[in-house]
Amino acid sequence: MDFNDTPEEAAFRARAKSWLAKHAPHHELPRGETLPDADEAARARAWMRELFDGGWSGLTFPKALGGGGLTGIEAVIFSEEESQYHLPKGPFTSIGTGMALPVIAKHGNDDQKSRFIEPTLKGETTWCQLFSEPAAGSDLAALRTKAVQADDGSGDWIVNGQKVWSSFAHLTDWGILVVRTDPTVPKHKGLTFFVVDMQTPGIEIRPIRQISGMSEFNETFLTDVRIPDANRIGAVGEGWACCMTVLMGERLGSGAHRSGIEPLLELAGKTPAGDGSTMLDNTGIRLALAEALADEQGERFFQARLRTMVSKGENPGALAGMVKLAYAGRQQKALGLAMELSGLHSIAADPTDEAIARLQYDYIYSTVMRIAGGADEVLRNQIAERVLGMPGEVRMDKDIPFEKLR
Template sequence: MDFNDTPAEAAFRAEARSWLAAHAPAHEMPVGIKLEDTDEAARGRAWMRELFDGEWSGLTFPKALGGRGLSGVEAVIFAEEEGKYNLPKGPFTSIGTGMALPVIAKHGTEEQRRTFIEPTLKGEITWCQLFSEPAAGSDLAALRTKAVRADDDSGDWIVNGQKVWSSWAHLTDWGILVVRTDTAVPKHKGLTFFVVDMKTPGIETRPIRQISGMSEFNETFLTDVRIPDANRIGAVGEGWACCMTVLMGERLGSGAHRSGVEPILDLAARTPAEDGATMLDDKAVRLALADALAEEQGERFFQARLRTMVSRGENPGALAGMIKLAYATRQQRVLGLGMELQGLSSIAADPADSFTPDLQYDYIYSTVMRIAGGADEVLRNQIAERVLGMPGEIRMDKDVPFDRLK
């Protein structure tokens, strides 16, 4: 397989590079400074609007829905070039473009696509994910947040329950929500998927103080929240299939925007060692970084292949979990090496050092990625069973109605 750009891809890359050079620097985030979340959110919206106005958002979406109708390979090329800039591209924007829009595009109605896709690409609508619960994390299908039909013949749904780890829920406009609508069937079959306006009465978000000092995550409480049936995505009971579409997009997008190894290579090259050498001259350091860089490049090519499958209407399934698993484990390993290269200064950085605070933050946050979007152990099980064809784990709850589970 030839991983070099074709002439057409090279021309597209040059076009993307030129446009980004003219527009991205004005939107870059300051290095070593953590902004207030409202400021970061405003910057994220502004960058999304810049992308839309320049016709660089929703590259794989049909033109009729505000996109450009391009291939997955072209989307990967643009992500690579965009990743060279420190842009406001965190969960505040990616949950909408990488999770909400794929599920709406695949399972939603034409009216829902018209309502949500273009405004999201413009940054006018931002999204959070209302999936995990205190008793349903890695085992998402164990969720207990419940929706029942309103008794006034309106067709609306009344939702009660609690979600947790809801990134940016305190600032976003809409949420993608999965709830239980039938307890008399096995747990994976009784779920239904909705989009919900986060300003709906009965929704309360409470920020969670993180070890990093930030509060990007929230607990979200839903008390008698009324959701119109028009906000249901897919059929009643089709919630698990919708969730898989969301999670495939999340896992397939892991680490897509910028290299995690190259900054540590640069750090090793400028960190002094003995005899006037640098840490990059250390054989053990070079071996560790070479191994990580080779893995990252291999993942990038594999990711391009899977994105091409999606653009053709194919479903990568558990293959997408391989991207996320490889990225999360490598990121923590490489950032840990970066901390070791810094020595004591990685703990107590010089006030003039703008690089180390970001390294510290990323290292702390890397532990989250071993759980968010699918814990390592869950992904390994899925890959073993669905990719390698190995025997599945014994499941005592497989065909048991949810209301009979202990």
């Protein structure tokens, strides 16, 4: 594909840049400062509403559903320009726009699309992801949270189980939920997908205290939670296909809103080397920065290529895992380089130095991305088998009913 803007794309970029310059600065997060979860969530809702009112929300969704009706390339262009600002664009918003809405748009019915798409794009409805469990993380299909239909003839489903690592579940309105509805078939075939109101009786959310001091992750317990059948997305037993739609959106969106190299260049340029020069004058540092920039640009262009495929109705499949795999490793490497550039100050910093505090937090958090959304090892297996055509691993549980697995 040609990465240079066509005249039409250049005109679109100019409009996006102009609108963002006028509106985005009012919503930027303070750099180097960590806000309480509730404050960040409120800012995220406000920015989503600003985007919707300006006609820049859900760019690839049909106009009839509240979106912009634009192409994937135009969405990529707007994302590139939006990433120039430090906006509230974390899991609080991305789970809704990048995971919940794609699965509802692809597998949901017309009523579900009208109920959820526009309110989500406006920031009125926010989402969390109820996938991982204590014994089902990288092997998501091993999940044990179960749902059975109520015996009162209502068609409702009764759900019992536990989910974990539920980002912002304590502040969001709805959750996307995958459960086991048929244990008599192999594990990937007995799953069903739902959306659930997080205020439903029987849902208990317990924040997880992290080493960083933050608690944006949660354990979520579901005890006799009643979910109407109208909240089922797709057919009974179609849960794994729905999960793959969600995970493709998550992986394609990895790293879409941040550049790790521009801040590094700035840091290297203002860090003294001790001889009157700066770290940016050091040959070894320049080589490391050049490699990091090449990695970032390569991933950016590959991501644009896959988004173009999606805009044309094509399914990138396991190719989406390559974006997430590359981003996770690149982010950790870039943040490690930032720690090295900062020297001992990055380890024993002044408690009032908010920039170093944020760097330390980001470096610790970068390890999460090697697991969240698909562990590195799992993604490498998928790429090897489904992209490169290499022999698959031996799977002893492939054709065994879930209830007979040990």
